[in-house]
Amino acid sequence: MKNLLKKSEEQRLATLSVLSDLNAASRILKAEVSERMKAEEKLKKRMSELEIFNEVTVGRELKINDIRKEVNDLLEKTGRKKKYEVVE
Template identity: 45%
Template sequence: MMEHVVKEKEELFRTISDFAYDAIIMIDDNGCITYWNKAAERIFGYTRDEILGRNLHEILAPFHLYETFENAFTLFRETGDGIAIGKTLEMPFIKKDGTESVGELSISSVKIKDKWHTIGIVRDIRERKKMEEELKEKVEELENFHKVAVDRELRMIELKKEINELCEKYGEKPRYNLNVEG
């Protein structure tokens, strides 16, 4: 009876995990991957069979951040705590095809058999970052257009003032009414 309940719970967990949109990854106290769901396969490009037992930081961390990750993991291994635990961070990673991408990473720690393990949930935010960059470019473009339009309008006012001054100088009536009424 108890064995049946455990199997049902395991099956339920596996179903939830396999249909989750975000990657669910667990690493042990040596930094080796012990759990890798289907979303992780899709996001990172590695199958479960290719990745289980391998060091997460060696495979997924960008070279320039590897040492930082390893130093932080040393502290985590001893205390179960660290600067990323309990937070959501944007984190660069290297996919199987060698391209660098970015994910939103939430990390928690759990003690299993007296050793600290990390559970990470990773959301691929590459498309969101791309849209944010496009939006930023459009805002800059609009700001530049606005500046050009305002500068043009100010230049037109200056030219009209000069024309009015020339008209007055030669005894003619000013051509432009530049009085601003509020």
């Protein structure tokens, strides 16, 4: 009977130890997942900012190109040499 109680107590202690380890691992995993989600959210925000910046700068460059074409056309119409090399 004493051996049975001793074994039962050993199993209970082993189970508690495993549960403690699992709880610790669970807390660590939750923290890592939370950290990763925050990092992903930060990256999404940055990506959105970069997309907006890209749209604005590309639009600006296209507008500058159009203005250069217009200046060149006006210069040609007045008999003067083109001022800008325009890349199509």
